[in-house]
Amino acid sequence: PIFMMVMTGYIFPSGTSLKNIALGVVENDKGEISQNIVTVLENMKLGDKNDSIFLLERQPGNLEGAKQELKKGNLNAILIIPKDFSSDIEESRQGILTLIIDQSNPQISSILTGMMEKIVDGLASNVAVGKLAEMMTKQLSTGKTLPFGSTIQSSPGSSPNPQALIKPFVIKTEGLVPGEQNYFQFMAPGIIAMVVVMAVMIGLAASISREKELGTLDGILVAPISRLCIILGKALSQTTRGLLQGSIVLLLSIFLFGVKIYGSIPLVVLLLFLGVFSFIGLGILISAIAAEQETAMMIMMTLTFPMIFLSGVFFPVEQMPGFMQIISRILPLTYAIEALRKVIILGAGISSLGRELTILVTFGTITLGIAVPAFKRIITR
Known part of the structure; x- marks a missing residue:
């Protein structure tokens, strides 16, 4: 009983988080927003310590190679940045990041998924605030105000997705193999x-x-x-x-x-x-x-x-x-x-x-x- 108590106490320590997560990044977009996301992930540290949360392995356009590394256990997950991701956001279309998880380890994958969702939500909120501030600055500089009930036009003849203004980009999670894992x-x-x-x-x-x-x-x-x-x-x-x-x-x-x-x-x-x-x-x-x-x-x-x-x-x-x-x-x-x-x-x-x-x-x-x-x-x- 003493041995089991010590083991479970160490295996489930309180107040700890994952660190040194091997994250493969498949970059199909080289825009400014994409590069900012990668930079933020690279520089994230764990609390007061100097431990990196993510160890990024960039694999530009090589999704199959990243999947093989995930199967070998060299990666914990894969983040896919799609083509035209930055330009879609700049044109008020919602961008979608994809996270492919290692289903052979559901506990770690669940924690990692929650972490990535929080990180992406925070980054998306910052981009949304920046875009709204930029739009307001343009309106003030031109001396024009929008009448009540009108829509903001991203380009002549097209209206932006309102959801894209609130959440410029989101992340969805997929498994390496189909189906739910328990x-x-x-x-x-x-x-x-x-x-x-x-x-x-x-x-x-x-x-x-x-x-x-x-x-x-x-x-x-x-x-x-x-x-x-x-x-x-x-x-x-x-x-x-x-x-x-x-x-x-x-x-x-x-x-x-x-x-x-x-x-x-x-x-x-x-x-x-x-x-x-x-x-x-x-x-x-x-x-x-x-x-x-x-x-x-x-x-x-x-x-x-x-x-x-x-x-x-x-x-x-x-x-x-x-x-x-x-x-x-x-x-x-x-x-x-x-x-x-x-x-x-x-x-x-x-x-x-x-x-x-x-x-x-x-x-x-x-x-x-x-x-x-x-x-x-x-x-x-």
Whole structure:
């Protein structure tokens, strides 16, 4: 209970805001108003601190490239400034900015959407006041006043949109993929990865340590097969069990809670397998160290319980304080969950998962390279 209280207290700190938001800006307009908006976003700071709220990445006219960066996780959102945005506002036509959000992280996207709406409303109000002041100045300089009930003409033969005078520009929000995303859509990939990985780790440690405790492992070791084959057999059986459990959770998520898979199902299976691969070595190492099943379970729970909270299963990693984010980036489960979210929610392909795949394979190879020789040496004693 104390651990959970501390974790939730840090994950939901009071009085904090998002900072260093990676915002891609697709500039299709080079007018003065567009450039002013970009400049304001670049110079926004968080409270009394010198932390930037936005880290802008300008991508003039390259919307598809920005979308790929969003799928890879290099951007948190994309702001699109349409063509002729500044000229439309100058001619009293309402301009429309578009914000494309990362639906794999609905909590952060919701906060970001609210922030952008407030910022754009404030900027639009300033532009509206400036335009009205300019119009009044022109009227006073010419000595003419408008009769009651007349309309202001932006150009001969045309009348401006009254809404554009009050709100010269607005922002609308779109998702990278169609449809509304809910919190369970965000949580489902994390639960699936957690179930598979934890089932394999705990099952592997429990089965080997139990056989050590009962003495049946000695009988297996004298069989005419290598110790490597024994380890592989144990690992494969637990992997199969974990993947079956993950498949059940995935099917329940689809049929009971309406979770949609926008990406490739074979790629989902591959990611689950790599998630298991990255943790098998750790399970083998713990089972080799522990003298009995109870010790193995205690070590395993000590490792897995914090991992559930720190890997982003239930809460976005970006919402955690800095030191927790550093810890979460060490855990391979974090990358397995992020990769699954990209595939299931954003429909990302394997080309967008380079970082996650590399980390999972590297971590699994290193831990197996340590665990297998250590297991052989400890068992031989």
